[in-house]
Amino acid sequence: MLCGREPILERKSIPQIAVVKFIFSQKEMEILEKIKEEYPNCIQRISDISDLKHEIIDSSSRYGFYILSCKKEEWKEIQKLQGENK
Numbered sequence: 344m345l346c347g348r349e350p351i352l353e354r355k356s357i358p359q360i361a362v363v364k365f366i367f368s369q370k371e372m373e374i375l376e377k378i379k380e381e382y383p384n385c386i387q388r389i390s391d392i393s394d395l396k397h398e399i400i401d402s403s404s405r406y407g408f409y410i411l412s413c414k415k416e417e418w419k420e421i422q423k424l425q426g427e428n429k
Contacts, residue, residue, distance in 0.1 A: 360418045366392065366406040368400050375409055377424050385413035385421065 359367065366372055378386065392407040399405060414420065 350354060355412070359412050359414055361387075362411045362413075363408060363420070364411065365402060368406075369395055372406070374425050378409075378411070378421060381424070382411075382413065382417055383419045385411045385417055387412050 364375075366375065372392070372418065375389070389409045389412040390407040391421070395406055411418075411421065
């Protein structure tokens with residue numbers, strides 16, 4: 344005998360890729376600017392960006408970070424902007 348109701352296993356949304364990127368250089372800031380221009384809908388959050396003049400010692404001294412959530416096709420294009428061939 345089953346208890347309760349059978350769950351509804353219907354997909355409600357299209358799965359997306361979530362990515363957290365840390366900013367360690369001016370080049371990575373430039374990539375973020377391109378993403379802002381070309382894929383603004385993928386950006387979920389951008390942290391406060393600190394002055395790019397201090398030395399990076401470890402991940403806690405990074406300049407900032409951003410979070411993306413995008414479709415697989417968009418992520419492939421963003422990877423090209425970042426110079427990643429995946």
